[in-house]
Amino acid sequence: MKTLTLLRHAKSGWDDPVARDFDRPLNPKGQRAAAMVGRHMRALGLGFDHVAASPAVRVIETLAQVAAGYGRDLAPEWDQRLYLASAATLLDLVHELPEGADRVLLVGHNPGLEELVLLLADGGGALREAVETKFPTASLAELRFGDVAWEAISGGSAALARFIRPRDLDSSLGPDTP
Known part of the structure; x- marks a missing residue:
């Protein structure tokens, strides 16, 4: 089974x-959220055979904080094409993933990540509705596919197994209120 996890920068x-x-850094709330998500990823036992990420400063800093919480370096492959990529570009990148990698983490930006989740996820359900409502910063979505090659991934072919927002882990990481 192939698993694709998408993480939006903090x-x-x-x-x-x-x-x-491209050079915008994380703010303190983003740093806290990324580290919290990393700790949650470790608690869930998530592991990755391949990590690809946008080289934007906010993604680099997100991954540094996630790694601190996760407890180990994620060793990303930096790919300029992930910077502000559309869902179509992201799907092209998915099709190019190494076949030996069954568990992949893509780290990038919206709206492309959100649109990719909505493109690939089958059916409806509460998780999909939550993604449709908003894919906040530092959120993580996990898509599971059957026994299929990355190059054969198409719309509606995944089960949306998880959607985790920072505010689900700590309410102080939710939206700012005026």
């Missing part, structure tokens, strides 16, 4: 005066 700092969107 909350970044819009107040940081960087010249390019």
Whole structure:
């Protein structure tokens, strides 16, 4: 069975005066959320044969914090194509995944990640409805496929097994209230 886990970068700092969107760092809340998600991934026993990630600063920092919580380096393969990728581009990347990797983690950005989950997940259900409502920063979605090659993955071919938002783990990591 193939498992594809999608992780959106944690909350970044819009107040940081960087010249390019690509260079935006995490804010303190994002750092806390990423570490919390890493600890939860460890508690769930999630493991990965392959990790691919956008090289944007906020993704690099997210993975550093996730790794701190997870307890080990995730050793990502940095792929520029993941930066702000559309669902179609992400699906192309899924089709290129190494066949020997059964458990893959992709780390990137919205709206592409959310759209990919909605494209690949079969049927409805509460998890899909939650993704449709919002795929917040530092959220993780796990898609499970049958015994199929990555290159054969298509729309509606996955079961959405998990959708974990930081606020599900710690209410203080939920949306800011005015």
